[in-house]
Amino acid sequence: MKRIRRLILTPLALLLAFLTRAQIPVMEIQENGKYETDETVVLQQLSADIKIIGNIATTTMRMSFYNRSSRLKEGRLTFPLPEGVSVSGFALDINGVLRKAVPVEKEKATAVFESVERRQVDPGILEKTEGNNFRTRIYPLNPEGIRTIEITYNQELRSSNGQLVYHLPLANKNIGSFSLSASVYETAEAPQLIEKPDGSFGFEKKGNVWQAVIRKSDFTPDQSLKIAFPQQPNAPKTLVKRRDADSWYFLTNVQITPPASAIRPMQQVTILWDQSLSGRKRDHKKEQAFLEKLFATKSKIQVTLYAVATTTKKVGEYTISNGAIGALLKAVNDMTYDGATDYSTIPASLAGGGDVLFFTDGLSNFGEWNKLPSRPVYPVVATPVANYSKLRSYSNNTGGQLINLNETEAADAAAMLLRRPYRFLGVKYLYDVNSVNPATTVVSGDNLLITGITQKLPVTLTLQFGYGNRVEQEIPVTLDAQQTAGDWAIETFWAQQKLAALEPFYEQHKDAISRLGKEFGIVTPNTSLIVLESVADYVKYKITPPEALLQEYKVLVKQRKLQQEEAWDNYLAAARERMKELKKWWNTSYPLKVKNKKMVPPAGVDGGRGIIEVRADAAAPARAREVQYQTISGEALKDAPVANISEHLQGRVAGVNAAASKMEETVVVGYRAVSKGKVTAVEIKSDAEYMKQMDAAANTEAAYKTYLRLRADYQTTPSFYFDMANWFYSKKETERAVSIVSNLVELELEDAVLYKTVAYLLKKYGAYEKELILTKKVLDWRPMDPQSYRDYALALQDNGKYQQALDTLYTALTQSYTEETRTRDQGIEEVLLMELNQLVSRYNARINTSKIDKALLYQLPVDIRVVLNWNMDHTDIDLHVTDPKNEECYYGSRETSLGGRISDDFTDGFGPEQFLLKKAIRGKYQIKTNFFGERQVTVAGPPTLMAEVFLRYASGNEERKIIVFQDAKGRNANRTDGQTLIAEFEF
Incomplete structure (x- = not known):
């Protein structure tokens, strides 16, 4: 019997803090894939410290959340920031003390976070998603516990009606402990409070600084904070800060008054x-x-x-x-x-x-x-x-x-x-100045922030402005050592402007973006900020910790060189061993003669019942399942061949209610469509109530209107779009099916689970170019998973890009992964080896294998290959294949007498699982899946499965059938005894 693991429901708390809108952060808890307000998690403390000089501001917000429930929760704080604003500071409380985050490559940060999180300890990560959107994941929010985070961001202030304006959204919501401090430097006039949280909040002059402070308990802000102050036209505010012995950073901002421009006629x-x-x-x-x-x-x-x-x-x-x-x-x-x-x-x-x-x-x-x-x-x-x-x-x-x-x-x-846009055209004097931002012609607006690096002081720059490419105005700016920036991090503003120019061309500049993010501690599309609980974890994953832990870190690094094994490694050595195993299997003559085995029940078991001991294959790795037992009828097993025991263990799927229907075959570049009547997919219909209304529609146009009407109630439910897309695809409305399923990528920013779901269906629908785009995005986000490389490689193959496909599959084997990932995905090398060698044998004349380890190359054609993929981590799904002799190949019986072979059982990851049969006999084959369970509930809903059935794989005459469906306990009406029949065929 398969060992039953306790399923842990891990709610994902989504915290939305729209800092460009007037609302305070609100905690939401995900239950069954939906986000709902949960009053058991409250914002207990909020403090904000604002510093403003010229047209730049730095804001530090500290928030403490109290989980007054008895349940463990995981938090995620997602917030968009205004244009040009980046997060440059993050801290998380560890054992009651705030620990500063350090910058790390985004993919490494995610890999480490998920590896550490599997041990149920306290990492924290802040990352940037598509657009100017940021999110932080916090785990755990302990029952009746408090977690505190601190976030710092820098921004360029915008002008409104001739005044610079700073805005910090607050809302009409009670906060246990509230404090707010605002400091405005070097401005003669008192800042104007357009909005303020309390009547007692006001500015006082202290030296060259205007300050306002408020501290309240059990406080509900009346308004947001909005500060306005005038700036003199054409009077730059300039700051300089030493970079090294031979250069300085500089920052200058100027309010622009364009010369009159005639109104353009619009026709x-x-x-x-x-x-x-x-x-x-x-x-x-x-x-x-x-x-x-x-x-x-x-x-x-x-x-x-x-x-x-x-x-x-x-x-x-x-x-x-x-x-x-x-x-x-x-x-x-x-x-x-x-x-x-x-x-x-x-x-x-x-x-x-x-x-x-x-x-x-x-x-x-x-x-x-x-x-x-x-x-x-x-x-x-x-x-x-x-x-x-x-x-x-x-x-x-x-x-x-x-x-x-x-x-x-x-x-x-x-x-x-x-009116024609008035543009900043550049700097006239550049002999001792470089790395000026903006580097290209840009619309200046009412205010312009310019940063750069100078090799000498003093120096005078001439800023040029105009319409089109014609200079209309020049403004001189003098930089000298008296304009010291003090504690102001003007180098961060320089880096932010540099990043803003590079990010639109991410693929060309991703290395430069990563270097800048790591050097200046800025969150970028490929740089995150991470906090780890123990110094040992910083050592294990080769991440330099914050300064407070540096000394202990250096001591442990010296010890680790002698005592600890490498945390990062690839699959290459395992792949070489697996290839030896595959060669031995492929060169074995089948069928094997199997002796009958009489089963003897262990002591203490009723003699009227039999016990079967199902052991993992002797060649299986150490992580194979423990010895497992299932009590069944002793009489039924009397003198039964061991090879047929699985028939009794697992229950048959005969009599499944779903009618077998011949679904539309999928023709793929490099594959031949399955002959009519060969592979028959079982139509796995959704049992959702809304499907009845779709089936009742008079035609597809009426059905589309029904879909739009139903969507009002299911607009955030991924399964709804999945079901609707398949309904239209079954009606030969492929373009509409693609459009409907594509809605899934609009539901969440950078959600790899949703993107995988869409990619599976795009493969089934034959939309290979879009499949390629989505799998590449997932690879960019999750290069810490070998499955990401594999999915992208197979999409490249679907698009006829065979060399890139081969190189990407090989990268999946040679890329370094964390120890936890290698343990989770041990055995995936067997699947990758089959696909790598299929490419080599099929397209040998069109690809170059000189960079491939020769020990991994061997032709392995098989009559039948079945691969089961799924889109969700922390998930256990099993592949079962029954041959014409009623012998079932699955994790408990990994080889059959005919030579059927199942790959390693993935019990806590993405899969995939693979069945191989070198020489098939005539008769009926059945393919079944068993959704054993998952340890998470996500916004993506139930797991999405994709089965690929190949006949004559790697023979040069392959046939492929693709089956995609969603499975969850209680959702799939086609399940019998825990298994779902998905396809059958006569060979």
């Missing part, structure tokens, strides 16, 4: 409207107000409207006169928000003319822009969750301007479009 405009599912989250009232102000003119304007989601379609053309935009607004209001975002579908040559207004959030998860339009692009942002750096890059590269409706009123935004 044509092209509008791209992002109608993906996430588009529903944009503030459409702000967008509509902007359009009304923009077209409030007596001129006649031609507007061409496109809708962008998984495809880009022209909606219509509209003539607007005297501000009458009713028809345009109706078309916009009638948009159906559905599907992912794919900028690659935007045609290079757009119909219509004039500037391009792009209403979007910049989060293109299904494909990027291949070629920007030759016309100016004006991205319009009306959501705090946006990829500002990418959108600003679009606008700068085309001569347009980013319009941020989160910070700009509709009338001002419209005026920006009606």
Whole structure:
């Protein structure tokens, strides 16, 4: 009997702190894949310290959360930050003392966090996701325990009505202990409090600093904090800080007053409207107000409207006169928000003319822009969750301007479009100055922050501004040693600006981004901040700790060189041993003669019952299962061949209610479709109530309307989109199926589990280019998993990129992983070896194997190969294959008399599991799965499984069938005795 492990429900607490909106952090707890407010976790203490000089500010927030329940919980704090803001400090309490985080490569930080978390200790990690969004995971939130985190971020202040404005959102929510301190440096006039949390909060002058402090208990803020103060035009505020013996960092900001510019006549405009599912989250009232102000003119304007989601379609053309935009607004209001975002579908040559207004959030998860339009692009942002750096890059590269409706009123935004953008063109004097940011021509706005490095002091820079490429204005800036920055981390602002210029071109600059993030302790797309509980963990994973632990760390490092084994290693040695095993198996003649074995019950067992001892294969690794027992009828086993015992152990799937139906075959590059009638997939229908309404629809158009109506109740339920996509695919509506399942990548930022689900279905649907995009994203996020390399390699093969596929599979074997990952995935090398050698044998003339270890190369063609994949960690799913002799191959019987072979049993990870049969006999084969359980509940819902059935694998004449379904206890009506029949075929 399979050893039953206790299933631990680990709720994932999602903490949303939209710092660009007026609300305080609110803890939410995930129950059964849904986020709900949980009053048992409260914000017990909040303190904020704000420092402002010129147009830069540094904010440090400390938050303590109290879990007053009796349950262990895991926390995740997710928050978007305004444009240009990065997190540069993170600390987590360890044994009641705040410990500072250290910068580490994002993939390494995630791998270490998950490895340490498996031991149920206290790591913390802060990472950046798509767009300017940040999240931190905290584990554990102990019952009746308190956890404290501290986050520091730096920002450039924006101008509003000629004043610089600082905004810290607070909300009308009670806080046990509240403190707020604000300091404004070197400004003659008292800062103005536009909003303040309490009437007693006010500024007092102390030397050259204006200070305001408030401390309250059991306090509910009346308002947010909003501070405004004027800045003199064309009067730069400059700071310098020594970098090394021969150079200094400098920072200067200046308020810009552009010379008068004539209003541009507007005769044509092209509008791209992002109608993906996430588009529903944009503030459409702000967008509509902007359009009304923009077209409030007596001129006649031609507007061409496109809708962008998984495809880009022209909606219509509209003539607007005297501000009458009713028809345009109706078309916009009638948009159906559905599907992912794919900028690659935007045609290079757009119909219509004039500037391009792009209403979007910049989060293109299904494909990027291949070629920007030759016309100016004006991205319009009306959501705090946006990829500002990418959108600003679009606008700068085309001569347009980013319009941020989160910070700009509709009338001002419209005026920006009606006048030529005033641009910073560069620095005139550069002989002793380098690394100036912004490095390229950018729209200056009312304020501009410029940073760089100078080799001498004093020195005078000349900042140049103008329209187009023509210089209209020059502003001199003198740098000297008297402008010392003191404690201000101006080097962090320099690094932030450098990163903002590099991030839109991540693939070209990811190494530079990583170096900057690690050097300056800034969270970037590939650099995270991590806190570990013990010094031993810093040593084990080769992470330099914060200064307070450095001495102890150095002592342990010396000891470890002699005493501890390597925490990081690859699968190469294991793969060499596994290849020897595979060769021996492949060269063995089957069927084997098996002697009957009479079973003798152990002492103390009723003689009327028999006990079967099922042992792991002798060649299995040390992690194989313990000896397991199942009590069954002694009479039934009398003189039964050992090879047939599994038939009694596992129960048969005959009589399953689901009707076997011949589903549409999948034709893959390099594979031949399974002959009709060969492999029959069992239709695993969802038993969800909403499927009855879909089946009742008169046609697919009516069904789509039913889907949209149902979506109102299931919009955050991943299984709903999975079921709907498969329903439309079964009706030959592949394009619509792809669009519907793509909604899953819109539900969560950088959720690898959801992306894997979509990738499985895209493979089944034949959408291989999109499969490649999604598997590459997962690899970028999770290179700490060998499955990420494998999925991407197989997608490369689906797309005919055989050399890249081979190299990626080999990387999966040679990449270093943590000790915990290697233990979890021990045995995956067997699956990788089969796929690596299939590529070599099939495409030998088109690929180069010179970099592959020759000990791993051997032709291993088989008649039948079945691979079971799943998308979720901490999950135990088993593959069972029954041959025509009714002999079942599974974890408890790893080899059959016919030579069937099952790979290692993955009991706590992503899989995959593989069945091989070198020489098949005629007759019926059945493929079954057994969902044993998972140890987590995620937003992704139940596990998604993908089975690939190959006939004549690696023979040059392969046939493949793909089956994708979701499985969870209670969801799958096709389960019998814990098993699900998914396919059968005659060989």
